[in-house]
Amino acid sequence: MDPVNRISSTARISLELPKDPTPIFHLEGVAKRFGAIWANRNISVDFLEGEIHALVGENGAGKSTLLKLLFGHIQPDHGRIYWRGRRVAFHHPFQAQRVGIGMVHQQLLIFPRLGTLENIIVGAETSRFGWLNKRRTRSRIAALCEQFGFDLPLDIPASELTYAHRQQVEIVRMLHRGAKVLLLDEPTSLLAPPEVARFLDLLLNLKAQGHTIVFVSHRLEEVFAIADRISVLAGGRIIASSLAAEVSQDQVAQQILSLQEAPISFPAANATVSPVLSEQPAYPQVETAPDGGWDKQLVPCLELKGVSTKPAGHETPLVELSFSIAEPGDIVGLGGIVGNGLRTLAHVLSGFSSFVRGQITYHGEDLSRLSAVQRAQLGFRWLPANPLEEALLPWSSLWENMLLGHQRDRHLQAYGLLRRARVIARSIELLDAHGVRFLNPAQHLKTLSGGNQQRLALARALAGHPRMVILEQPGRGLDIQAQRLLCRQVRSLSTTGTTFLVLSYDLDELLTMCHRVGILYRGRLMGMVTQDMVQRDQLGSWMLGLE
Structure with a gap:
């Protein structure tokens, strides 16, 4: 059974919109630029209190940047951000946390050498006269885990946690700090179907308890399972925004694939739209194997x-x-x-x-x-599950990251020296072939979006023969x-x-x-x-x- 169809009936009740929603965030003409790249351009949108608002779009469309602007990781170059009607300028995530905003990042922020409990409370330790009451803190965290159905092992090093448990650590960390607005950047990207179902159920339960949720996802079936409102980004702009009940998955997919940069509106829900994806699985359907299937004689x-x-x-x-x-x-x-x-x-x-x-x-x-x-x-080639941790160098250039593992190839050397021009030319060729969006092969990998980092890692793993x-x-x-x-x-x-x-x-x-x-x-x-x-x-x- 599809994971989104296993969401509990009690949680589905919370899909009903609040009777009088008010903007908890209001953005006017917000823009953010990194060098020559406009990550966000003229973003004007409302995030309403008590809603689940989904942000969708292609890799590099500006979704993660928008969440980071809301959380104070980075500041806008233009435009205004209003929080509960007041203009704000968060210069640090700590300021956002103090007013009740929390964020789960695409690359989870975990201290691997600390225990699970320490990872949750770090930066928000409750103490008396400078002493941490670990028993009381543990009791409070255990109660939070029980309330939301988490099975976190609190006493083991975080390095031994699965991805699903690391994600739970980030969520409990937010709730421990009293966050009422949750910013989630691709939270289901490494979860199996049963875990996805439980996670979506959790989000609906959080909404029912008064939380506001803004989340980024590429999986449209999950978006339509829980979202009240959907905004599509392309080229750093919001090109469409609507209530989820007023559009279909095919219409949203068409907007994502259109790559249009001028603001447009969704067609009516009952309008005829040429299908882009049939039934919108999490992964697009393509033709069967080119050889007609697996040959038992291999x-x-x-x-x-x-x-x-x-x-x-x-x-x-x-x-x-x-x-x-x-x-x-x-x-x-x-x-x-x-x-x-x-x-x-x-x-x-x-x-x-x-x-x-x-x-x-x-x-x-x-x-x-x-x-x-x-x-x-x-x-042999290997693409690890977490390339940024296991296979990439975020503060090195794109061409240097493409070179890793191939630096001993003879055609890239001359008299024991690296043929840099050839390496860079080959890197550009591979990056273009895999659709990586970049300005210069010398730019740091860290400047790419998460999706483009994954494309680069794939380009390197599949390079050569x-x-x-x-x-x-x-x-x-x-x-x-x-x-x-x-x-x-x-x-x-x-x-x-x-x-x-x-x-x-x-x-x-x-x-x-x-x-x-x-x-x-x-x-x-x-x-x-x-x-x-x-x-x-x-x-x-x-x-x-x-x-």
Whole structure:
């Protein structure tokens, strides 16, 4: 069952709009510029108290920038921001927090060496005579977790938390500070379907308790499940804004894909609109596999036999895991709920973690004997789930980030020296091919939007002629066009012989890309089916541990 259809009936009651909504935020002609780039231009919009207001649009449209302006991370270059009727200028997030505003960022702000409890209360410790009453604080945080149905382990290091738990830490951190306005930047990007359903239920419950929510998302089915109002951004401007009940998903998708920059209005809800996406899955549907599906006659190249690992952090270890990937061009997808072994599998196959039992072979060679560098030399590529933490250098240039992992390629060197001009030219070519929006290859990676950072990481992982590509959550933060482009690129490389293992919490992503789809539950493979035999209900049952 679709996660958005599992939202509780009691929570759905809260979708009714307040009788007399008033603007909690009012923006007039707000603009923000970074060098020659206008991230926001002439933004005029109201955010009404007690509503859930969704911001949608392509990568780099200015959605995250707008949230940061509201939270005081950055200040507008032009225009005015009003808070409850008073003009304000938040110069620091602390000022926004003091009036009841909280934000969950696209890249979660966690102190990995601190415990879960310390991460929640940091910066807002309640003390008496300079002493922290840890027992009372813990009791209060535990009560908050119970109130909203969180199962946070408060005593373990934050580095051992799953993404879903890290997200809960950020939300509880906001609520601990008394936030009544929640700014959420792509909060469901790394959640599995059951977790998405629980999270959307939570947002509706928060709204019912009087909270105002502004959230960014690329998943239109989730937007329409909970949003009262939707605004579409393109080119830094709001090009359309309407009540969710007055528009359809296809109409919103058409606005996102139109790339128009002049302010326009939505057509009437009953108007005829050419469909852009059929039924709007979280991931756009494309044609079936170009080879007509998985060929059982393909020769296995990567084989796992009875692989088991030791427990590590909060991630479930692998237990007697066995499956194979064939070549040329097999695309295998594995899904599951966060914490059920997908991360562990990616680390084992890429050479960053070991296993205690079983065997992994690549073309008959024992893979456990090869380091991560040796695997890369064999043609292995890995896109981690959190590229900004694990694969990118935010304060280095775009071309330097594109070079990582390829700096020893012979065609990029001359007499032991890097051929910088060739590297930059090749970087520009790859960035353009993957739709990355940038001004100069020398600009810092940090200046790109989250979606464009993901595109860059994908461009590097798919560069050259890889033989085996491990993609962890490849669609994270990508807009509709980027998702479609990724599907085409994976399928195209598959036809030329590249083999893929796609690890994703998003079933639509797996069903769109892969020839075969399987589910991991508590480190075990519950089952695997070919694309033409997939039943979503069966996959959903496997994700819950049901045969």
